[in-house]
Amino acid sequence: MKNIKLIIIGVLITLSSGCSPELESVNFEEISPAIFPQSEDDIEALVAAAYYPLRGAWWDGFHTTSERGVMFINDATTEILMGDFSVQLYATFHSFEPIHESVTRFYDDFYNKISANTLSIDLIENSSANENVKKIGIAEIKCxxxxxxxxxxxxxGPLVVAPLELLKTPLNEVPLARLSNDEMVSFIEQDLLDAAEDLLPPSETNYGRFSQGMARMLLIRLYLHQKRWADVEEQANLIMAMNHYDLESDYVGLWDTQAPVDSNEVIWAIPADYAGTSENQWQLMVLPSNYPVRGGWGTIQSSWKFYDSFEADDIRKTNLIAEYVGTDGVTYNRSNPGTNMQYGPIPLKIAEDAARNTGITTVDIIVYRYADVLLSKAEAIANKNGVPSQEAIDLVNIVRNRAQLDDLLLADYADIDTFNTMILLERSHEYWCENGQYRADLIRHGKFSEYNIDLTGAASETAAHKTVYPFSLDRISEGKGEFLQNPGYN
Structure with missing residues (x-):
């Protein structure tokens, strides 16, 4: 595709603390491919470059917890988050269009990182470095x-994935079409199958790095996306058979200032720090300026609809702040929301980190947890057979019991529609403001637009095509007829 702005390993890579803090920055413009990579440090530098765009950073981190991050925008298309300006407004009312750069930028800013990873894999494959180091390095980059x-x-939806041959001739500008859905799925699936084979088991993987468990967790998400129920069940069983993962007893404590580095529930987390190399800005996003412990910008709220969907004793709503006394001495709540709670409670999720009155925190960004494996398997075995089973209910109850809730009874969820409504609710309660995947859960069950209309009423601009975001006009223009816009946005 024209202007495939390749990083061709010719960039100055700033390594984040979540990857390899001991490594120096490497300027690959000064290194000949004939002699790089050769050493273990060379391979590690390329691996660190693959992690770099995935971190939490406002400017160039895909998983920033700000309005420029994937969780923020995706959860804002659901009842979990609501906002009244910029990208949160477009997401809340499903009013996003190709002219909205805050929506289209995720593709524009990050699709070339896929190409950079392809080039890194090729460099490692053709290097003279230690074969075992090469194998694990390639597995991490593929993940x-x-x-x-x-x-x-x-x-x-499907992306442009440039072939290696074209990437090696960057001056040859060739417009490329997006892959088909099946081609896209196969591309992702093969990377993950390869990674699951060669990555280290979770018991031997450093915190913040990819393990076999992470590769298989991503396979679960991919197979859920495609409703390949038997494959979801298989991957869940393989993760469970690792005998490594388990639920923490303290749900709320997972997001404390003490990083969960020894947690057997965390499948993958992004370490955060005060230096800003990989940062968590969530308090800044959600806390109002007059919040008593530490103020923020109050850019986003939850919804009262979401808050009311929790059972009274559910500990998972602990950090949905429904009332606070502001620094002005006024009590803010549903009856007196001011401009901070008119949509719903404050979706804090993580610890206040009161010791630091700055815009960022060291509370790590947890992206995937073992609870997802349990609920995904429950959904898969129920939908594979078209009838909920006691095993599926038992898996849901394991997650609910940690939230100090009573068991559900199979008799109350005996048909698949009732069961799926329940599993969507449990997923929203368990994973709110984590990885933004509840949006995909709603889409998978055909509830995305229905729930938005129920939330926003006549103001909703939802439609069938809003299950994917639009591409920017620049991408369509430079595609010269090969790169096609998603239907409904033309």
């Missing part, structure tokens, strides 16, 4: 490529 590819695919 990084698959994660970014899957998340963009989930948001926009």
């Amino acid at each position: 990084a490529r698959a994660l970014l590819s899957y998340e963009l695919f989930d948001m926009y």
